[in-house]
Amino acid sequence: MFDTLTDRLGNIFGRLRSKGKLSESDINTVMAEVRTALLEADVNLKVARQFQDKVSERCLQSEIHTALNPAQQVIKIVNEELIEILGGQALNLTYSDKPPTVVLMAGLQGVGKTTNAVKLAKWFKSQGRNPILIGADLQRPAAVEQLRILAEEIEIPVFSEKSDPITVAKNGLSEAISTGRDVLICDTAGRLSIDEDLMNEIRQISDEIKPHYTFLVIDAMTGQEAVNVADSFNDKLSLDGMILTKLGGDSRGGAALSAKTIVGKPIAFASTGEKLEDFEVFHPDRLASRILGMGDVLTLIEKAEDAFDQQEAQRAADRLLNGQFNLEDFLEQMQQLKKMGPLQNIVGMMPDLPQGVNPDDVDETRLTRVEAIITSMTHEERDRPEIIDGSRRNRIAKGSGTSIQEVSLLIKQFKEIKRMMKGAVKPNKRKKKSPPSNSAATSNHTLEYKKRGGTRSPRRERPAAPSRGRGPSSSKSLSSPQSHHARGDRN
Numbered sequence: 001m002f003d004t005l006t007d008r009l010g011n012i013f014g015r016l017r018s019k020g021k022l023s024e025s026d027i028n029t030v031m032a033e034v035r036t037a038l039l040e041a042d043v044n045l046k047v048a049r050q051f052q053d054k055v056s057e058r059c060l061q062s063e064i065h066t067a068l069n070p071a072q073q074v075i076k077i078v079n080e081e082l083i084e085i086l087g088g089q090a091l092n093l094t095y096s097d098k099p100p101t102v103v104l105m106a107g108l109q110g111v112g113k114t115t116n117a118v119k120l121a122k123w124f125k126s127q128g129r130n131p132i133l134i135g136a137d138l139q140r141p142a143a144v145e146q147l148r149i150l151a152e153e154i155e156i157p158v159f160s161e162k163s164d165p166i167t168v169a170k171n172g173l174s175e176a177i178s179t180g181r182d183v184l185i186c187d188t189a190g191r192l193s194i195d196e197d198l199m200n201e202i203r204q205i206s207d208e209i210k211p212h213y214t215f216l217v218i219d220a221m222t223g224q225e226a227v228n229v230a231d232s233f234n235d236k237l238s239l240d241g242m243i244l245t246k247l248g249g250d251s252r253g254g255a256a257l258s259a260k261t262i263v264g265k266p267i268a269f270a271s272t273g274e275k276l277e278d279f280e281v282f283h284p285d286r287l288a289s290r291i292l293g294m295g296d297v298l299t300l301i302e303k304a305e306d307a308f309d310q311q312e313a314q315r316a317a318d319r320l321l322n323g324q325f326n327l328e329d330f331l332e333q334m335q336q337l338k339k340m341g342p343l344q345n346i347v348g349m350m351p352d353l354p355q356g357v358n359p360d361d362v363d364e365t366r367l368t369r370v371e372a373i374i375t376s377m378t379h380e381e382r383d384r385p386e387i388i389d390g391s392r393r394n395r396i397a398k399g400s401g402t403s404i405q406e407v408s409l410l411i412k413q414f415k416e417i418k419r420m421m422k423g424a425v426k427p428n429k430r431k432k433k434s435p436p437s438n439s440a441a442t443s444n445h446t447l448e449y450k451k452r453g454g455t456r457s458p459r460r461e462r463p464a465a466p467s468r469g470r471g472p473s474s475s476k477s478l479s480s481p482q483s484h485h486a487r488g489d490r491n
């Protein structure tokens with residue numbers, strides 16, 4: 001599920017990546033598209049609208065974040081807001097001081113109450129608890145039998161009797177206490193929220209066993225309609241959370257994305273298939289990143305934020321603008337990149353690797369060799385590589401354990417980068433001490449991203465290769481790691 005939504009969002013953000021600067025109208029266009037994609041995934045209109053407004057507002061007021069480019073900033077905000085509408089944090093289930101902790105399952109017919117009562121019992125067991133299941137569905141003749149068969153698989157006792165649901169629940173609680181069970185899960189019959197009698201019955205069960213947790217089981221396949229049902233259950237029972245079932249199917253996911261906002265209660269667990277093990281605590285952040293389908297790009301964004309030293313970047317940017325960028329700065333930028341972790345991992349996290357690029361092919365040692373070459377140079381040589389003649393080359397090659405050819409190549413490529421940078425920086429800007437931010441002055445609401453010959457991704461494994469022909473907006477060379485981060489001004 002979510003495949004279509006993921007594809008749609010992928011396309012939308014893919015187009016953003018080629019932009020160095022996002023205007024207010026860019027952001028509005030993108031967010032309108034995101035809203036359409038959400039509606040197509042059957043997300044509630046109110047939720048989609050709120051989401052659009054919130055993300056747009058945050059993008060427009062976005063704090064300057066020099067470690068991220070505009071596309072990354074938008075993805076980061078979308079991700080954070082997706083997590084928010086999915087409920088923020090995973091439910092932190094606590095246990096009653098006076099066992100058993102009582103859980104009541106409620107919901108429409110066939111949504112998966114019985115199956116998930118057992119899955120939940122299995123989960124409690126995995127947490128070191130001793131659950132008991134109560135079969136209070138006396139509506140359907142085979143319901144208790146179904147519960148017993150499933151529970152037998154995981155060796156969990158079931159209590160039921162031929163009386164009425166309220167009495168079964170009450171006696172079940174006594175049974176749990178007398179047998180020392182610390183968690184009680186009560187399965188109930190499916191009922192429609194408009195069926196007054198049955199709704200009153202579950203209310204009475206609830207009054208009798210006073211559940212610590214009342215979970216509404218909802219079927220993701222029924223889309224956001226399932227969520228509307230939840231509202232009326234919530235009125236009657238005061239829900240603590242929802243268990244979302246059949247998430248593995250081809251449902252469009254609208255229910256998952258609308259539930260929290262509409263019902264005001266979080267999704268506690270998710271069931272992704274028929275088997276008892278297809279069940280997990282619902283993690284909003286994990287689902288959000290799955291919906292975004294960005295591989296681990298979010299981890300990458302986090303890493304970039306962590307590792308990136310903004311002051312250093314600013315200094316490098318200043319030097320760049322002043323035409324002073326030298327091999328020393330280059331080395332520093334490369335070391336920043338290395339702080340993000342093994343290059344292969346970083347490349348593996350890139351969601352938009354060009355075809356044919358395989359993270360396994362990334363040769364980290366080349367980065368190390370470039371580093372060795374630069375560290376074998378004197379400060380003067382790093383500052384003015386043009387003084388490196390034949391004998392210096394020889395010495396550097398020996399000192400770094402590389403070859404004269406490699407040293408020559410690095411110097412040549414570095415010259416090329418510098419030449420390109422000069423072309424990229426307008427003369428009046430080069431004179432200024434600190435980088436001006438006037439280029440964003442035309443709009444009060446822009447995310448700007450100055451890619452001064454920098455690299456956005458380490459996916460190219462040619463360490464010192466200049467990003468030929470890409471000019472100032474190049475984002476794909478490894479030549480000057482992260483120097484693109486140097487500025488991300490916004491007025």
Ligand SMILES: Nc1nc2c(ncn2[C@@H]2O[C@H](COP(=O)(O)OP(=O)(O)OP(=O)(O)O)[C@@H](O)[C@H]2O)c(=O)[nH]1
Nearest residue numbers: 109110111112113114115190245246271272273274
């Ligand atoms: N694919 C899939 N099937 C599920 C999931 N959860 C439950 N089912 C199936 O859905 C059907 C109904 O599940 P039950 O647990 O009997 O549903 P119920 O809500 O107890 O049904 P009633 O008691 O009749 O109201 C069964 O065939 C389950 O195997 C799920 O997460 N994924």
Ligand SMILES: [Mg+2]
Nearest residue numbers: 113114137143
């Ligand atoms: Mg059932």
